[in-house]
Amino acid sequence: MLQSIVGMELTDIQQALGSTEPGFRARQIYEAVYRKRVADVGAISNLPKGLRDRLRSDLPLGLPEIERRYDSTDGTRRYLLRLGDGKTVETVWMPEGERSTICISSQVGCPVDCKFCLTALMGLERHLTAGEIAGQVLRVAADNSLTERVNIVMMGQGEPLLNLANVIKATRLLTDPEGMAISPRRITLSTSGIIPKIDELAREAVRPKLAISLNASNEEQRRELMPITRKYHLAELMEACRRYPLRPWEKLTFEYVLLKDVNDTDGDARRVVKLLANLNAKVNLIALNPGPGIPFSTPLPERVESFQGIVRRAVPCFIRRPRGLDVYAACGQLKRMETGLVQVG
Ligand code: SAH
Ligand code: SF4
Numbered sequence: 001m002l003q004s005i006v007g008m009e010l011t012d013i014q015q016a017l018g019s020t021e022p023g024f025r026a027r028q029i030y031e032a033v034y035r036k037r038v039a040d041v042g043a044i045s046n047l048p049k050g051l052r053d054r055l056r057s058d059l060p061l062g063l064p065e066i067e068r069r070y071d072s073t074d075g076t077r078r079y080l081l082r083l084g085d086g087k088t089v090e091t092v093w094m095p096e097g098e099r100s101t102i103c104i105s106s107q108v109g110c111p112v113d114c115k116f117c118l119t120a121l122m123g124l125e126r127h128l129t130a131g132e133i134a135g136q137v138l139r140v141a142a143d144n145s146l147t148e149r150v151n152i153v154m155m156g157q158g159e160p161l162l163n164l165a166n167v168i169k170a171t172r173l174l175t176d177p178e179g180m181a182i183s184p185r186r187i188t189l190s191t192s193g194i195i196p197k198i199d200e201l202a203r204e205a206v207r208p209k210l211a212i213s214l215n216a217s218n219e220e221q222r223r224e225l226m227p228i229t230r231k232y233h234l235a236e237l238m239e240a241c242r243r244y245p246l247r248p249w250e251k252l253t254f255e256y257v258l259l260k261d262v263n264d265t266d267g268d269a270r271r272v273v274k275l276l277a278n279l280n281a282k283v284n285l286i287a288l289n290p291g292p293g294i295p296f297s298t299p300l301p302e303r304v305e306s307f308q309g310i311v312r313r314a315v316p317c318f319i320r321r322p323r324g325l326d327v328y329a330a331c332g333q334l335k336r337m338e339t340g341l342v343q344v345g
């Protein structure tokens with residue numbers, strides 16, 4: 001496949017240009033792509049025409065293209081983005097007053113077979129490259145002319161820790177002060193609990209905040225809901241959380257999808273509190289977002305509040321409001337669903 005600029009760090013661009021161009025050209029291109037967020041190499045006006053032509057034919061930008069956009073009544077937009085090889089992946093933009101959140105994917109589909117998640121039904125199609133991960137942010141920012149600061153959550157399709165090298169390279173691109181300049185405090189990576197990779201992530205100099213999809217209050221229940229638990233046991237996952245080196249400003253986030261009559265009792269809530277003892281943690285509760293083929297239902301709001309009431313006595317605990325439910329943009333719903341279609345272009 002043709003090389004493309006999005007995904008390249010400064011040194012990669014220097015190398016691709018070769019020694020025939022003066023050294024500062026690579027920096028001009030890097031800043032135009034990541035800081036000024038040009039949509040086309042032809043728009044990098046401080047480059048000589050000859051170089052722009054050369055880039056157009058040999059080194060295109062390679063941003064993912066918008067195949068479809070689904071607009072929710074609550075302002076959320078779900079994007080189906082087309083990648084260089086024709087595969088598609090989903091990204092979600094959630095505006096909220098002064099700031100907005102972009103939910104990005106790390107793989108096409110997902111190999112982790114969680115029983116409540118629509119993405120699981122796709123299986124894994126492939127990993128995304130660093131450029132395809134960071135490119136989702138550039139594409140969504142361009143489509144919405146974003147000027148405000150954004151939060152990034154790696155909570156779209158895929159298990160980010162099973163594609164760690166690309167996720168880390170994408171994080172470097174997203175956070176570089178000379179480029180996209182998003183603070184690592186504003187980026188959160190969510191994992192189903194790939195223990196050795198949590199330890200690996202801990203050793204990275206530039207890394208997002210960590211969120212763990214807990215989703216169960218004991219080993220047996222978690223095995224049923226998240227078969228990955230057979231390989232990475234809950235007790236060992238909690239050990240990995242205890243040794244994870246939090247930065248001074250950081251808390252470990254635990255996500256918990258509430259499934260009616262399965263993991264949503266007051267007893268479950270008390271067990272969650274025990275699991276999280278002595279951790280600098282916070283909990284996000286998500287009432288199940290339903291979907292075709294998902295054999296669970298959503299608990300009533302009173303049940304969710306009762307669960308929250310118990311957990312909150314021990315650790316901060318929030319109820320995550322679903323976004324974009326009407327267009328299948330909410331957590332666990334990303335599976336190229338056709339609905340509420342807005343054709344773009
Ligand atoms: N693969 C990663 C990140 C993507 S999933 C992970 O599992 O953490 C992002 C979040 O959505 C996870 O916390 C997951 O538990 C949750 N989720 C999955 N399916 C859901 C559903 N149907 N309703 C609500 N949340 C769901
Ligand atoms: Fe994959 Fe996360 Fe869905 Fe589990 S919840 S199948 S890890 S995307």
